[in-house]
Amino acid sequence: MSSGQYNVSVADANGCTDNASVTVLASAAFTLTSATEVEHCSHSDGSATITANNALYPLTYSWSHNASLNNATASGLQAGSYTVTVSDGTCAVSLTITVGSYAGPVAGFHADHTVLSMEDGPVSFSDMSYDAVSWFYDFGDGDASTDQNPSHLFSNPGTFNTMQIVADEFGCTDTAYQDIIVKEGFAFFVPSAFSPNGDGRNDMFEVYGYGIDLNTFNLAVFDRWGEMVFQTTDINKMWDGGRANAREQEDVAQAVYSYHITFKTLAGKDKEYFGHVVALP
Numbered sequence: 263m264s265s266g267q268y269n270v271s272v273a274d275a276n277g278c279t280d281n282a283s284v285t286v287l288a289s290a291a292f293t294l295t296s297a298t299e300v301e302h303c304s305h306s307d308g309s310a311t312i313t314a315n316n317a318l319y320p321l322t323y324s325w326s327h328n329a330s331l332n333n334a335t336a337s338g339l340q341a342g343s344y345t346v347t348v349s350d351g352t353c354a355v356s357l358t359i360t361v362g363s364y365a366g367p368v369a370g371f372h373a374d375h376t377v378l379s380m381e382d383g384p385v386s387f388s389d390m391s392y393d394a395v396s397w398f399y400d401f402g403d404g405d406a407s408t409d410q411n412p413s414h415l416f417s418n419p420g421t422f423n424t425m426q427i428v429a430d431e432f433g434c435t436d437t438a439y440q441d442i443i444v445k446e447g448f449a450f451f452v453p454s455a456f457s458p459n460g461d462g463r464n465d466m467f468e469v470y471g472y473g474i475d476l477n478t479f480n481l482a483v484f485d486r487w488g489e490m491v492f493q494t495t496d497i498n499k500m501w502d503g504g505r506a507n508a509r510e511q512e513d514v515a516q517a518v519y520s521y522h523i524t525f526k527t528l529a530g531k532d533k534e535y536f537g538h539v540v541a542l543p
Contacts, residue, residue: 292317294348294357301341303366303434308339310359311344318349367393368433372506373440379473379529380447385417385426391436396430402442410523419446445528448473452523455540458503467492468500469523469541478526483519491519503541516541 273279293315301308312334314321325331327346336344341363348354370390389397391411399407400420401414409542416422422442429435450471456464469481476497483487483492492501523535 264479266535268407281306292348292350292354292355294346294355296357296470296488298361300362300364301339302364302432304340305404305432306338306340308341308361308363309335309337310339310344310346312348312357313357314348314350315356315363316440317350319352320353321324322349323347324349346350346384353530363412364432364434365393365464366432367428367430367436369426369428370393370440371399371425371438371440373442375442376440377443377529378416379527380416380419382529384413385442386413387411387426389426391426391428391438393430394436395431396429400425401425416442416444429484445471448527448529450532450533450535452521452535452537453539454537456503457542458505459543460505465505466500467519467521467541469497475526475528475530478524481523484521485519486517518542 267285267422268279269285269443271279279493295313295315297311297313301306301310312323315336321334324347326448327335328336329338336346339361343358344361346359347354347494349355365412368391370392372388372390374388376384376466378385385400391397397408397410399409399412399414401407401416403418403420405414407414420443422444424440424442426438427435428437448471450469453464453467453470456467458465458467467483474497479495479497481492481494481497481501482490485491492503494500518538518539518540520536523533525533527533
């Protein structure tokens with residue numbers, strides 16, 4: 263029966279009658295409002311809560327994702343749309359609710375060197391992430407750090423896959439990677455004298471080192487008149503002072519020679535050496 267005024271007439275068996283009027287009042291339907299919590303990084307931790315306003319009678323609830331859930335709050339929700347129907351036994355009101363999503367933090371970092379040699383020292387890492395509250399770096403060589411902006415000294419050559427893992431207050435994580443290429447360190451030694459007398463000790467003018475690009479090596483030796491007396495591109499083929507071509511040991515000249523050496527390091531740096539070496543008896 264809808265709201266309004268109604269008239270009623272009553273008669274008995276004796277023909278007696280009476281009239282009356284009655285007014286049926288309209289009761290305002292209750293209304294629904296909602297509040298939601300977003301889902302964090304696919305964790306299915308979103309929620310929605312319904313508030314019924316002006317409800318006069320006990321309420322029942324039915325949710326679209328779980329019809330048996332008779333509660334004003336639905337939790338463990340993924341991002342998406344949900345419909346809830348609320349009834350007070352007389353009126354039923356439905357409301358569609360949207361649960362949003364939060365992607366989580368975004369990892370990112372910058373290394374001040376991505377290609378270096380061992381003598382270049384530590385690498386400094388600068389955090390470029392956002393929405394993070396904790397940081398973890400794996401440097402790829404067995405060491406790690408929880409500093410936001412760490413530095414690290416690589417003690418061996420190689421390619422190291424450096425990883426940053428960041429997390430936010432909700433436990434959401436993200437990961438970023440950067441290869442760090444560490445080339446072998448560099449050292450080079452040139453003797454100041456040698457004695458090409460065949461006694462098996464210091465018979466060769468022999469240079470050595472490490473971190474050298476052997477494909478770029480060149481050595482030239484000159485006498486005091488500027489004539490080149492020896493040249494090689496093989497670091498392992500050193501000069502014997504001319505002893506191999508001498509008929510007698512006494513024919514090996516004992517003198518001061520100059521040398522010119524060029525090569526690149528494995529890190530790509532040009533190296534050039536000028537100097538003198540003494541051939542002793």
